[in-house]
Amino acid sequence: MSILEANNVSIRYITGDFKDIGLKEYVMRRLQGKYHVTEFWADKDVSFTLNRGDMLGIIGTNGAGKSTLLKAISGIMVPTYGEIRKEGTIAALLELASGFDGELTVRENAYLRGAMLGYTRKFMDKTYSQIIDFAELREFEERPFKQLSSGMKSRLAFSIACLVSPDILILDEVLSVGDGAFQKKSGDKMKEILASGVTGILVSHSIDQVREMCNKILWLDHGRQIDFTDKVELYCDAYEEFLITKKLPQNQQQIEKLAKDFTVRKQKKREEAARAETRKLEKILEQGSDETAVQAAITILQKHRPDILRYTQ
Amino acid sequence: MLKNFQRHKFLFEELVKRDFKRKYKRTVLGMVWSVLSPLMTLMVMRVVFTQFFGRNIEHYTIYLFCGNLVFGCFNESTGQGMESLMSNSSIFTKVNVPKYLFLFSKNVQCLINFLLTLSVFVLFCVLDGIVFTWRWIFLIYPICCLVLFNIGMGLILSALFVFFRDVQYLWTVFTQLLMYASAIFYSIEDYSPIAQNAFLLNPIYLFIRYFRKIVIDRTVPTIWFHLLMMADVCIAIGIGCWIYKKYNHEFLYYV
Numbered sequence: 001m002s003i004l005e006a007n008n009v010s011i012r013y014i015t016g017d018f019k020d021i022g023l024k025e026y027v028m029r030r031l032q033g034k035y036h037v038t039e040f041w042a043d044k045d046v047s048f049t050l051n052r053g054d055m056l057g058i059i060g061t062n063g064a065g066k067s068t069l070l071k072a073i074s075g076i077m078v079p080t081y082g083e084i085r086k087e088g089t090i091a092a093l094l095e096l097a098s099g100f101d102g103e104l105t106v107r108e109n110a111y112l113r114g115a116m117l118g119y120t121r122k123f124m125d126k127t128y129s130q131i132i133d134f135a136e137l138r139e140f141e142e143r144p145f146k147q148l149s150s151g152m153k154s155r156l157a158f159s160i161a162c163l164v165s166p167d168i169l170i171l172d173e174v175l176s177v178g179d180g181a182f183q184k185k186s187g188d189k190m191k192e193i194l195a196s197g198v199t200g201i202l203v204s205h206s207i208d209q210v211r212e213m214c215n216k217i218l219w220l221d222h223g224r225q226i227d228f229t230d231k232v233e234l235y236c237d238a239y240e241e242f243l244i245t246k247k248l249p250q251n252q253q254q255i256e257k258l259a260k261d262f263t264v265r266k267q268k269k270r271e272e273a274a275r276a277e278t279r280k281l282e283k284i285l286e287q288g289s290d291e292t293a294v295q296a297a298i299t300i301l302q303k304h305r306p307d308i309l310r311y312t313q
Numbered sequence: 314m315l316k317n318f319q320r321h322k323f324l325f326e327e328l329v330k331r332d333f334k335r336k337y338k339r340t341v342l343g344m345v346w347s348v349l350s351p352l353m354t355l356m357v358m359r360v361v362f363t364q365f366f367g368r369n370i371e372h373y374t375i376y377l378f379c380g381n382l383v384f385g386c387f388n389e390s391t392g393q394g395m396e397s398l399m400s401n402s403s404i405f406t407k408v409n410v411p412k413y414l415f416l417f418s419k420n421v422q423c424l425i426n427f428l429l430t431l432s433v434f435v436l437f438c439v440l441d442g443i444v445f446t447w448r449w450i451f452l453i454y455p456i457c458c459l460v461l462f463n464i465g466m467g468l469i470l471s472a473l474f475v476f477f478r479d480v481q482y483l484w485t486v487f488t489q490l491l492m493y494a495s496a497i498f499y500s501i502e503d504y505s506p507i508a509q510n511a512f513l514l515n516p517i518y519l520f521i522r523y524f525r526k527i528v529i530d531r532t533v534p535t536i537w538f539h540l541l542m543m544a545d546v547c548i549a550i551g552i553g554c555w556i557y558k559k560y561n562h563e564f565l566y567y568v
Contacts, residue, residue, distance in 0.1 A: 014566055023479040078562045090345035092408065101331055103338055112331060115324035116408045124323075194450045 002085075003199050004050040004168055006205070009082035011068050013042040041223050042068035045082070048218050048228040055200045057214030058205070059231070059239050064220040066203045070170055073201065088167025091117050102146030106137055109145050113160050127163055134181075134189070136157035155182055162189055162312060169193065169200045211236050221248060227255070237262040314335055321411055328418040336422065337388055347426040351385045352546030356409050362498045370500055372529050375441050378434055379524040382457075385430065387463060387517055388488055390423040394467025395474045395484060402475075412564065413557060416467045431456075441521035447526050454539065455523040461546045462516060468553025472560060473539065495521060516545040 005163060014037050019028070031036040043065040050056055052109055074092035092112045099116065100109050114124040116292060127185045132138055135155045148156075164170075170293045171190075183280055194205050194213065210217070210232075214220055217235045219226035226249065229235055238255045241262035242248065284296045337343045358377050359367075367373035387397070397415040398405075405412050438445070473480045495517045500510050512518050520543050526534050 023477045023483075026477065076406065076562075076565065090409075099407055102332060103335055103336070108330070108334075109437075112324075112327045115321075115327045116404065116410060118320075119323070121323045121326075 003054075003083040003087050004047045006046055006048050006069075006073070006083075007082050009043060009046045009069070009072060009079045009084060010041060010081040011043040011072055011077060012039050012067070013068065014039050015313075043072070043079075043220070044222070044223045045227075046225045047082075047219070048216075050199050050201075050216070053161045053197045054196075054216055055194055055202060055214045056216045056218055058201065058203045058220060059210060059236075060220035060226075063222065065223040066220060067172060069220070070172055070201065070203065073168075074170060082302050086168065089118060089170045090170065091161055091166035092170040092172075100145055100157070102144065104145055105142050106132070106145055106148070106156065107141050107290050110156065110160055113157065117161065117166075129264075131159045131163050134163060134185075151179065151182075152203035159188055160187070162193055163194075165198070167199060169196055170202065172203045173205065207236055207240055234259045241265065283301075317411060321414060324410060325414050325418060328414055329421050332418050332422055333459065335552075344426075344429065348429050351381050351430050352433065354385070354518075355381050358498050366499045373531060374439055375438060375443060376525060377498055378437055379528060380495065380521050382427075382430055382434055383459060383498055383520045383524060384492060384495055386427040386459060386516060387466075387520075388425060388492075390420055390463035391466045391470055391484070392488070393419050393423065394463065394497055395470040395481065397467070398471040398564065399474055399568065401484065402565075404566045406568060413468065416471055417462065420460065420464055420467060423463065427456075427459075443528060444531065446531050448511070448531060451527055451533050452524065453502065453519045455542070458542045458546050459520050462520075465546065465549025465553040467550075468557055469549065470563075472556045473478070473564050475564050491517060494518070497521065513541065519545065 025036070046065075046069060048056065058069065060066055068077065070092065072079050073086070073184065074090055076092075081198070085305060099113070104112065107128070111121075111124055115121075132141060135152070135158070137148075137152060137156060145153070190213070194223055200213075202210065202214060216228070216230050217232055218228045219235060219239060227235065235255065238249060238258035241258040244265075245258075245261075248256075249258055276301075280302060281296050285293050285300075298309070340346060342349070355374075355378055358381070359374055362377070363373060394416050397419045398412060401415045404410065405415075452473050470480060470484060479567070494512075494515055496512060501512050502513075522544070523534055523538070526532055
């Protein structure tokens, strides 16, 4: 049973003169016929279906329409054409640190954010202490929010969002939060949540993250849907090759070719790296002091010509 | 809409709390300011205008207070309500929440301020020897109308403010003019009958007059007067809701 379904979703974005002009300017331009509004399609004919437990990775370069699509899914925008069908609650983590209030304390902000994500007071009372512990902000609880470092702010935002349990979780570039230790912790938490059967959407510029966590891929380019697929490895390979060559695939064959090119490229790189390693070792052999040179020579021999070593013994 | 509101009750409460904190941060007197500032206006008006207008109006202090009470509430509510949507743009462009909540939260605050001032008003009435009658119960009607009217105007203004920032300055000028046109410190009895009827087009004047009728004249206004007020409220709320419904998903293009 599908939990989230997008059918031919197209979203028109308007931009142009209407922003930042005053009333006088507006009337003047209207009278002179110089009032221009440009429209462009941030997303065009995007379709996909997610089942319970799926993790969708949306890939694409900047301006591909990823964030706009997420806004439509979370209900902030409505599609110009097409429809989005969803079942259950959605927690959207778009640009984590915004929407907090600097004057309020950490505790008050946590409650406010929880309320925004659609949870009840009872639920927040129950999970609050868990949230604050996970964010490691216990001693800052009653501090005004503006005194926190930006890393701490994101940590709080992340903790609130992932300790609550939505049916659909939207993550927009949020997994690179906090310092190394916290990143590991949040990554583990994320996997735990995904294992519990939540449906997720991940937008990330780290393709490795997508490889690791997603089982479906939606590839967007300038609003156009290149493909929606469950062949994660193949498409990630193709996408990485595309990032290098900037050649957009037009059909399935080209995608497979891109993926193949990428594997070849990777193989080449690996060989190159191996060769560099060998060269380094050889250099040590030539110039090194006695003991290290002998050691290196033995290592090489052990690797490539174990038969010679047998003679000497 | 009601069901929707029920679902967002928790968020609404938190927003009200936040707005309170924001407003009174780093003020020594806190909420006392909300009562003090209308009292100061009242005092100045009392001192300055008694010479010119106060001689023919009985209970002039209360007469002034009725005007200031209503107009102050309207002024505060619409002035702050106007910015409610814009100042929360970082929230509604990221999270899907009903946008009218921000305005409602501001209005709750203004209502509390109003009730505080109202209690001071009652105190003044006692001091001024006003006779309290059962008709005071009728004051609930203009108060409800005023609150709803403020919400309606707030909806309209906050939406317009997103589209045109000029609205802020235009509104300041407009309220200034409205203040002079609302017979806060003078009586309209010296005007011609036509001019007197023209005053009835001003909703704020209607609310003020209702208060004065009950408190000073000890009579209840006619049924037509009630309906006229109701009509003003319906127009304001109607236009406000229409704008919010129509532009609900367009606001984010403008911020």
